[in-house]
Amino acid sequence: MEYQNETKICQNCKKDFTIESEDFNFYEKIKVPPPTFCPECRNKRRMSWRNERTLYKRICDATQKNIITMFSPNEKLIVYDRDYWWKENFDALEYGQEIDFNKTFFIQFDELFRKVPLPSLLNENVVNSSFCNCVHNAKNCYLSVASMEVENVLYSTRVIGGKDSMDLFGGFNQEMCYENVVCDKSNHLFFSERSMECFDSMFLSDCKNLGNCLGCVNLRNVNY
Ligand SMILES: [Zn+2]
Known part of the structure; x- marks a missing residue:
């Protein structure tokens, strides 16, 4: 069947939202009615089933x-x-x-x-980490959630492999790091995003294999 884009009013927040024509085809395929909540309200309802950090x-x-x-x-x-x-x-x-x-x-x-x-909490194999949730193999961590293989990691979310670090969001294998977003295999890296294999550096974005760098974007294989 041919569908047109349709604008609907969310029954929860009363704001307009659009259902694209191809979405109608998808709803028909999986045999569910079109949504009556806007995407944001739908997301809130889904997220209400996963409380990670309100303790x-x-x-x-x-x-x-x-x-x-x-x-x-x-x-x-x-x-x-x-x-x-x-x-x-x-x-x-x-x-x-x-x-x-x-x-x-x-x-x-x-x-x-x-x-x-x-x-009470969704933790597995934790030591001295009572204020963490959804963590696995955690030791001496505090207010860190949805993380695994972490030790002395504070105020962080979605970290896999981390030690002696704070305020991380996402990423893997970071040590002595602070305020990074989705960084990987780094040491002494601060205020950086989407960077990997970097050390003793700050304010990097999309960098790889840097040492002693400050404020770099898209840089590769440099050590000053
Ligand atoms: Zn809504």
Whole structure:
């Protein structure tokens, strides 16, 4: 079927948004109705299911210990201390429920979600890193999220392989680094973006294999 671009009003924020003709073909192909929310509101709804960095104090519903968790204490949920949750001292099958075809799916999903115990944080193999979430193999880290293989890394997001660094966004294998965005295999690199194999440098953008450089863009293989 031939579709035209259509402008709709978002039912959430009431702003206009356009659905492109080829999008209608895609919705038809995957058999879903066209959206009634604008792209930004749709994104917010998706992101609301992944709270990485807003942490709360709460009481563990199993051990009554004070815990740090990604679930607000105002939410009527059952939250267990992460270590207790993984011990599996409870039988998850106890929470099974029959599907009621007279009720909508999401009402039943909400009931199930509120009665099954949730782990306080999504961490794995962490040492002294209580204020981190969605991290794996982390030691002595603080307010870092969605990262792995990190040690002494503070206030960072989406870092894989990092040591003694702060305020990083993305990137791999950075040591003694600060304020970098998506940098790789670097040491003593500061305030830089999309650069790799650089050391003792600052304010680089799209650089590779530099040493002792300041304020460079698109430079390769230089060491002053
Ligand atoms: Zn909207």
